[in-house]
Amino acid sequence: xxxxxxxxxxxxxxxxxxTTLHVEGILAVTKALLQSGxxxxxxxxGAPISxxxxxxxxxxxxxxxxxxYFENSASEATAAAMLAASVHYPLRGAxxxxxxxxxxxxxxxLANLSSGGVTGGALxxxxxxxxxxxxxxxxxSHAFAMKSQMWLLDPRPNVEAIVDxxxxxxxxxxxSRTPVMLDLRLRSCHLHGGxxxxxxxxxxxxxxxxxxxxxxDVSRVVLPPASFLHEQEKVADRWPAxxxxxxxxxLNEVINDDLADVGIIxxxxxxxxxxxxxxxxxxxxxxxxxxxxxxxxxxxxxxxDDEIVAFCAGKRAALLLEEGQPDYLEQNLNAILRRNDxxxxxxxxxxxxxxxxxxxxxxxxxxxxxLDRYLxxxxxxxxxxxxxxxxxxxxxxxxxxxxxxxxxxxxLCTGCPERPIFSGLKLAExxxxxxxxxxxxxxxxxxxxxxxxxxxxxxxxxxxxxxxAALNSKDADRxxxxxxxxxxxxxxxxxxxxxxxxxxxxxxxxxxxxxDYSAATGGQDVLSSHADTxxxxxxxxxxxxxxxxxxxxxxxxxxxxDVGKVRDTFLEAFTSDEPGPKVLVMQSECQLNRQRRVxxxxxxxxxxxxxxxRERFGVDAETCTGDHACIRIxxxxxxxxxxxxxxxxxDPVATVLDSCVGCGVCGANAxxxxxxxxxxxxxxxxxxxxxxxxxxxxxxxxMKRLSAGAERRAVQIEAxx
Numbered sequence: 001x002x003x004x005x006x007x008x009x010x011x012x013x014x015x016x017x018x019t020t021l022h023v024e025g026i027l028a029v030t031k032a033l034l035q036s037g038x039x040x041x042x043x044x045x046g047a048p049i050s051x052x053x054x055x056x057x058x059x060x061x062x063x064x065x066x067x068x069y070f071e072n073s074a075s076e077a078t079a080a081a082m083l084a085a086s087v088h089y090p091l092r093g094a095x096x097x098x099x100x101x102x103x104x105x106x107x108x109x110l111a112n113l114s115s116g117g118v119t120g121g122a123l124x125x126x127x128x129x130x131x132x133x134x135x136x137x138x139x140x141s142h143a144f145a146m147k148s149q150m151w152l153l154d155p156r157p158n159v160e161a162i163v164d165x166x167x168x169x170x171x172x173x174x175x176s177r178t179p180v181m182l183d184l185r186l187r188s189c190h191l192h193g194g195x196x197x198x199x200x201x202x203x204x205x206x207x208x209x210x211x212x213x214x215x216x217d218v219s220r221v222v223l224p225p226a227s228f229l230h231e232q233e234k235v236a237d238r239w240p241a242x243x244x245x246x247x248x249x250x251l252n253e254v255i256n257d258d259l260a261d262v263g264i265i266x267x268x269x270x271x272x273x274x275x276x277x278x279x280x281x282x283x284x285x286x287x288x289x290x291x292x293x294x295x296x297x298x299x300x301x302x303x304x305d306d307e308i309v310a311f312c313a314g315k316r317a318a319l320l321l322e323e324g325q326p327d328y329l330e331q332n333l334n335a336i337l338r339r340n341d342x343x344x345x346x347x348x349x350x351x352x353x354x355x356x357x358x359x360x361x362x363x364x365x366x367x368x369x370x371l372d373r374y375l376x377x378x379x380x381x382x383x384x385x386x387x388x389x390x391x392x393x394x395x396x397x398x399x400x401x402x403x404x405x406x407x408x409x410x411x412l413c414t415g416c417p418e419r420p421i422f423s424g425l426k427l428a429e430x431x432x433x434x435x436x437x438x439x440x441x442x443x444x445x446x447x448x449x450x451x452x453x454x455x456x457x458x459x460x461x462x463x464x465x466x467x468x469a470a471l472n473s474k475d476a477d478r479x480x481x482x483x484x485x486x487x488x489x490x491x492x493x494x495x496x497x498x499x500x501x502x503x504x505x506x507x508x509x510x511x512x513x514x515x516d517y518s519a520a521t522g523g524q525d526v527l528s529s530h531a532d533t534x535x536x537x538x539x540x541x542x543x544x545x546x547x548x549x550x551x552x553x554x555x556x557x558x559x560x561x562d563v564g565k566v567r568d569t570f571l572e573a574f575t576s577d578e579p580g581p582k583v584l585v586m587q588s589e590c591q592l593n594r595q596r597r598v599x600x601x602x603x604x605x606x607x608x609x610x611x612x613x614r615e616r617f618g619v620d621a622e623t624c625t626g627d628h629a630c631i632r633i634x635x636x637x638x639x640x641x642x643x644x645x646x647x648x649x650x651d652p653v654a655t656v657l658d659s660c661v662g663c664g665v666c667g668a669n670a671x672x673x674x675x676x677x678x679x680x681x682x683x684x685x686x687x688x689x690x691x692x693x694x695x696x697x698x699x700x701x702x703m704k705r706l707s708a709g710a711e712r713r714a715v716q717i718e719a720x721x
Contacts, residue, residue: 049127131357282380424566465497615662
């Protein structure tokens with residue numbers, strides 16, 4: 001079950017030549033693939049590229065009609081290795097995954113692919129997760145392009161430009177026999193715009209054709225002495241071929257080159273932000289009619305020396321916009337200019353931030369400093385964002401003291417089945433003492449924040465167990481805890497973590513959080529999902545898999561909301577003398593995906609007038625002690641505080657907001673931790689039946705009768721007082 005469905009939108013992919021399509025960036029990429037005659041597509045989900053995998057999945061019928069093979073790959077390495085189909089065969093293939101974390105996993109396959117080279121066009125579509133919207137370590141994909149000699153496209157954030165980049169990427173790959181990387185910034189993936197469509201193309205050679213007509217060329221296999229020749233081919237043949245193609249096709253853009261004797265050089269992906277900064281300074285308008293010459297690098301690797309020299313020749317200075325660090329382009333451009341005796345002063349990270357996202361504010365400041373020095377007359381106005389942050393008129397001025405604004409770190413969803421796992425672990429640690437907890441990539445990583453404060457390191461997707469490998473000692477009186485999700489488990493954890501722990505007799509306790517989906521990447525199915533789908537093989541238990549690699553101690557808890565059982569399971573594993581890893585599979589469905597399924601069903605039932613029951617939990621204010629231990633042990637967003645209704649008590653009491661989904665973990669925590677018995681469950685009934693109405697009347701009558709004596713005594717006491 002993906003994060004969202006594109007079942008309706010994918011029908012736009014059927015439109016042919018001459019139709020103007022107004023679509024999201026991801027849908028435009030899919031259409032461009034089909035127009036390019038792609039033969040096979042694969043990839044691994046992960047923001048900001050997850051939706052491309054979802055679109056391809058929803059477009060399965062269209063892909064089948066065109067003879068295009070598609071699969072959800074087990075990992076980024078699996079996806080990258082698929083491109084081997086383009087080594088010997090004239091098959092156009094594309095794979096997609098999330099920027100540097102995906103490239104880290106896929107780099108072995110891509111290094112071998114780029115060494116031997118390709119016959120058919122091979123395109124790696126990257127969702128560049130960089131800057132303030134990122135969820136990963138801050139690195140650049142550019143390094144991988146340089147390392148393996150793959151060409152890197154960084155098109156302007158414009159739907160038409162992105163479609164052109166996909167089509168040109170395949171052609172560039174074939175012209176230079178080199179795989180090509182297409183870098184799509186976070187916002188580019190989800191922007192909307194229009195482009196004129198072309199007819200979809202059935203691949204001239206399909207995967208079936210290739211299978212039935214096998215080809216073998218040992219010179220393309222990465223094995224000495226061929227691998228030594230590949231290195232020379234890259235420089236002597238493929239690079240010059242790529243440069244010729246880039247120049248002939250005009251992939252990089254020069255805009256208004258004759259307007260001034262200074263210029264700006266920018267990565268294509270930064271063009272929109274650059275133009276906005278120039279607009280704020282009065283140097284351009286919303287349509288890109290700039291007063292300063294621009295050189296837009298829609299191809300950032302390889303750099304075309306001739307174009308750089310031609311653009312800078314005769315100019316006093318140029319400003320380079322290169323987001324992130326290291327400054328690969330700045331070093332490269334400096335070398336090109338000096339080797340060619342071009343005296344143009346090149347500015348870059350001396351005026352712009354050395355690291356971090358190039359926001360409009362960052363670019364505007366650097367651009368103003370550059371133009372102030374070389375072309376001050378072109379600046380027509382100076383926006384307030386240039387003011388010092390201490391100036392009250394600055395949009396960045398602090399209007400409240402920083403310590404008055406509470407931090408809002410990411411957290412688990414309301415009703416998340418992972419929350420009671422960490423509550424149970426904290427309760428177990430009351431008896432055993434604290435443990436070193438090795439965390440992993442996924443929603444469960446949010447447990448590093450309050451109120452759980454669990455997790456010391458995270459080394460990569462599915463590497464929670466491997467990251468705890470060194471912390472293994474026969475002399476220690478407690479065990480290390482390692483955590484991974486079901487997505488990470490199937491991606492990398494089974495072999496790198498569990499298999500490694502079995503092989504080395506590591507005594508760690510491994511928690512596999514099985515919420516039925518790869519929830520952190522958008523809710524896609526995995527091998528252990530309970531979904532019954534005709535397209536994939538699912539319902540393969542994680543416990544069975546770990547026993548298959550030699551784990552002796554493995555238990556599955558099929559209801560993580562039973563906090564007492566979770567706590568006792570941890571205690572048993574912590575005190576077990578069983579050699580080797582202790583694997584605990586903590587299993588309950590992701591609440592977010594469950595609500596995506598349940599809420600539409602509920603709305604439909606309500607509309608049809610059917611009886612619908614919603615479970616909700618509440619707090620009895622008279623029983624609540626006001627110490628808020630229930631909040632500290634749970635951290636549920638729907639559990640908060642409110643004013644005490646008792647005028648004799650001033651401390652606020654706990655309360656449950658209407659966002660409650662009825663998971664019951666608040667009450668389970670209170671019971672397991674022996675807190676005050678203030679929680680109660682109530683059923684909210686919509687469209688009640690006659691039976692429901694009669695039962696309500698009976699209950700009210702009975703409650704009134706039972707409380708009658710108490711009310712009379714209360715009246716007597718008040719009268720006596």
